[in-house]
Amino acid sequence: MPRAATTTKDDGTDAGHGVTSRRKWPALLAGCALLATPLATAVAGPAQAASPAGSGTSYSGTSYVALGDSYAAGAGIPASSGGLCLRSDRSYGRLLAASLKPVSYTDVTCAAAKVGALTTAQTDVGIRVNGPQLDAVKPDTKLVTLTIGGNNLGTSDLGFVDVVVACSGLALTNPFGAPCRDFYKDTLGKRLDAVAPQLADGLQRIHAKAPGAKVLIVGYPSVVPDDPRTCLGKMPITTGDIAYLRTVLGDLNKMAARTAAANDATFVDTLTPTTGHDPCSADPWIEPLIPGKPTLPLHPNATGERVRADAVLNALR
Template identity: 40%
Template sequence: MCALVAAWVAVVAVPAGPASAQPHSVAADAGTDYVAMGSSFAAGPGIPPLQSSDGASACGRSDVNYPSIVAREIGADLTDVSCSGATTAHVLRDPQGTRPPQIQAVTPDTRLVTITIGGNDVNYLGSINAYSCQASGGSGCPAVDRDAIERTFPELPGRIADIVRAVHAVAPQARVHLVTYFTLLPDSGTCAVAPLTDEQAAYERSIAARLAAATADAATATGATLVDLAGASRGHDACSADPWVESYRPAQGRSTYHPNEAGMRAAAGLVRSALASGGVTRTAAFRSGIPGKCVDVRDAVSADGTPVQLYTCNGTAAQRWTYVPGEGGTLRALGRCLDVSGGGTANGAKVQLWQCNGTGAQRWIPGPDSSLINPQSGRCLDDPAASTADRTQLQIHDCNATDAQRWTPTPAVAGLQE
């Protein structure tokens, strides 16, 4: 328990007493600096809505791609430079149109990086689209240069590893996660919406397998964390009843053989699991300075607007909060985030559970005396009048170093009671 508590030690000096004189004394963008790099399988072309980030339209960068979902759920500060058509060279050294190499987004403050890259180096999407065109009797179908693909594969693990090393050269403390590509075809056979001959399908499966292996080899060589999306998405191919990717004949505006919303949600879940396994995020009960009480979601209801309250510590899911130690960000329980109602900043604004949305109403950072500070308001999570009664809805209030504002993260054990 000591190590967990130590990870939540105050890192921002906020004076005790009224905070209203300087309500924005705490950085409003507090949270993990996260850079997302890669190709279209990270960017999410065809999935509305577009991000508001620079170059989002040209790159097909969706606001619900897996980096965006992860950033909202952990409260990270995301710089997403993923771009459709990107190769390892576009990440490491070459401009892509008017955009500089993606590695330039990494700074010494970067703490988290996700990368999905390599598919365009070996023409993964280009070849399966070309073969689908050919097999369906299309006209003007491009050819597939298998010799070029075969020449590239031996170099691919080193190219991906060089990107990880370049990240660490700039940001030695960054955790790098290499996310593999979605599986596009079933283990055997094809279907009407993924038209390929048996031989073409076999070759595409070999590209997919070798691409995943190259990514895994790069992770092993560099100490990066591998996120095996290729394995997790088997059974969710374009021919499946529950596809995570579009088919060769998608709905208007969608991108052939690219991830859909369900796929991006699943990819984000895998990245979140990797963050938890690697200690980037932790899950704990937040115990009040009022003995025996914890931060609790009323009746364990996950609906938006459910009050977040004081309640006797009981180890249930309603009291298990996932957070980023030290860095700050969101506090997440039951698939939702701790939120200041209406984005309020005044004393007495109540807190609730709400869909994670990346706003300042859902940012919390560790402060002095085990406090939790909402940077948008500069105020602390507070138990009104230091109540000891179960079901007292919590609020924000001027930071004052009292027991009503002490929230100590403690390993959450199911069924544990005072």
């Protein structure tokens, strides 16, 4: 019998079009003097991205829901839709949908989402940008992917990028030390400790809404390198703080992995497959503070998203 055609939905987006890009990522980055980034936010239809190499798993006839923040949305990679959520047709979720061919794909990812956005509408200056993401999960949902938690590290919607920007400014105060590490001390660890129960609650809610769903937490990629010396002259952060940020990134992924294991979900490591292609590398799949390819600063470009999609496909096998 012929399989039903896959439908693609950008759900949960509300009246964000009345707010210009002076809010959210572009404004925050400009305020930090990171220069304008080549964001492309033209409205696009369903993804036409090339599929990752063979899936090995068929989700034909089932439904797939993508949840998460800008690292799940592929934010800034053309072409984008979803208003201020900046959902890209090159996100790992779109690539997965193209490969797995579920009967339906619902994308409610949104730039600047924190863990609370799973259950509460996401707003900007009082205007609703995205609905509660878990509203998209239905009893017949069979696959859920989620990348979230990084934005809870920062004091603004920039999250982990917010921390990196702070480290850039602090570098001037102690160029040969680790002023960012000294500034934050145990603050970021406490923020991660606070995120873990919220993330666990979100996973439990997903299982309650869709008991038959396969749930995967997709980790954060190699936003900073293993070897801090590779960033000399390329990122305005001390080598001591590059090492510190790599530890923070590792702790973020470890928290997500532990929470996944304790709540019947699968953690997908995307740090390892992107290592060596960090923002300070010769061939970055995660762009630097001033991107050379269209995406947000310190976010995966189109190649990085494809590599992350492959990692999820391998996990599904």
